[in-house]
Amino acid sequence: MKVFYDEDSLLHNPPYEILDGHLVHYYESPSRPQTIKHELENAPSFTILPTNKALDVLKHARQVHTGDYLQYLETAYAAWVADGGDKTAVMPERFHIRSCFRAHRLQTRGAWGAIARAGFYCFDLSCPITADTHKSALASVRTALSAAEALSASSPPYSPKSGIFAHCRPPGHHAGTALCGGYCFLNNASIAARFLQDINPSTDTGTAQKLPIAILDIDYHHGNGTQEIFYEDPSVLYVSLHAQNDYPYYTGSKSETGAGAGLSYTYNHPLPRGTADDGYIAELQRALDEIRTSAPAYVLVSLGVDTYIDDPISDFKLTRAGYTRIGQAIAQLNRPTLFVMEGGYHIETIGKNVRAVLEGFEL
Numbered sequence: 152m153k154v155f156y157d158e159d160s161l162l163h164n165p166p167y168e169i170l171d172g173h174l175v176h177y178y179e180s181p182s183r184p185q186t187i188k189h190e191l192e193n194a195p196s197f198t199i200l201p202t203n204k205a206l207d208v209l210k211h212a213r214q215v216h217t218g219d220y221l222q223y224l225e226t227a228y229a230a231w232v233a234d235g236g237d238k239t240a241v242m243p244e245r246f247h248i249r250s251c252f253r254a255h256r257l258q259t260r261g262a263w264g265a266i267a268r269a270g271f272y273c274f275d276l277s278c279p280i281t282a283d284t285h286k287s288a289l290a291s292v293r294t295a296l297s298a299a300e301a302l303s304a305s306s307p308p309y310s311p312k313s314g315i316f317a318h319c320r321p322p323g324h325h326a327g328t329a330l331c332g333g334y335c336f337l338n339n340a341s342i343a344a345r346f347l348q349d350i351n352p353s354t355d356t357g358t359a360q361k362l363p364i365a366i367l368d369i370d371y372h373h374g375n376g377t378q379e380i381f382y383e384d385p386s387v388l389y390v391s392l393h394a395q396n397d398y399p400y401y402t403g404s405k406s407e408t409g410a411g412a413g414l415s416y417t418y419n420h421p422l423p424r425g426t427a428d429d430g431y432i433a434e435l436q437r438a439l440d441e442i443r444t445s446a447p448a449y450v451l452v453s454l455g456v457d458t459y460i461d462d463p464i465s466d467f468k469l470t471r472a473g474y475t476r477i478g479q480a481i482a483q484l485n486r487p488t489l490f491v492m493e494g495g496y497h498i499e500t501i502g503k504n505v506r507a508v509l510e511g512f513e514l
């Protein structure tokens with residue numbers, strides 16, 4: 152299997168985050184991608200490829216994120232330091248809670264300082280922006296786009312099973328249209344989905360229609376950002392399995408099924424803490440049935456291995472054998488599939504678990 156990876160992913164390296172009220176070392180560390188790369192390099196069936204530097208990453212990011220959010224990410228660190236902020240990283244002090252303000256007040260936005268903007272474009276305390284964060288976030292999108300480009304070149308829409316791994320870092324599924332959070336700055340999978348639609352216009356009916364894409368999110372946490380981005384869009388089906396009543400806390404219930412034209416194009420499968428292989432795979436089969444019914448041209452998998460039994464911030468009990476079964480189950484969709492890396496924080500096993508999913512898919 153082809154693996155796309157960009158060394159700039161390693162640059163983003165904040166020293167700490169605030170987790171469960173404690174100042175802790177940053178869980179989403181560069182040792183994660185290094186370990187995964189090492190594992191796949193030493194496995195015979197993977198080929199690690201560099202990303203395509205000719206891609207216009209920002210142009211594709213603008214299909215998902217607002218221009219002002221992208222500009223914020225690019226300028227946040229320098230503006231923060233210029234305003235006298237700590238040189239370690241941009242870190243919000245308070246959050247702009249949308250519901251506390253009437254929309255017209257936002258016209259004062261132009262006068263906001265760096266710390267005000269930090270709390271406007273972020274929703275938690277796990278996304279410090281360092282001098283290098285923007286570069287890594289763009290590298291992560293470039294990784295997803297390079298992999299999507301290769302998938303599209305080898306596997307036209309609706310062709311049978313084939314797989315590519317976008318070894319993205321930082322992850323993306325918590326990032327919304329204009330918000331970072333949960334270690335995520337740019338929504339790599341969502342940008343790749345739009346890219347696949349843009350380079351494969353669907354013209355069956357004579358009128359330009361967007362190609363149907365399915366995103367299966369198997370990270371332990373609900374992908375609130377991806378859900379938000381496509382909530383009213385029937386061309387991208389979003390299906391998520393995740394822990395009930397855990398981070399990000401406010402989204403991911405069964406009753407969230409999309410809105411407007413996107414109604415019934417979002418499916419959530421919240422699972423109890425302690426879920427193990429058999430319970431997980433039984434629910435995965437139901438999620439895969441929803442994807443099959445929608446007949447997507449491509450499947451994107453937001454792949455988190457923070458569902459692992461030893462993950463330090465999560466409470467599922469999946470095993471290595473479970474990951475192989477998950478890969479096999481996804482392969483049964485028989486579609487071109489782009490795996491996009493999301494979470495997973497047990498460094499000792501993260502590479503082996505990712506490898507198990509991808510090898511399970513190839514079986």
Ligand code: SP5
Nearest residue numbers: 322333334372398464493494495
């Ligand atoms: C991409 C991704 O996996 N982001 C996850 C960010 C999670 N950050 C907050 C985790 C809060 C964990 N608190 C529950 C502790 C129970 N042991």
Ligand code: ZN
Nearest residue numbers: 370371372494
């Ligand atoms: Zn996660």
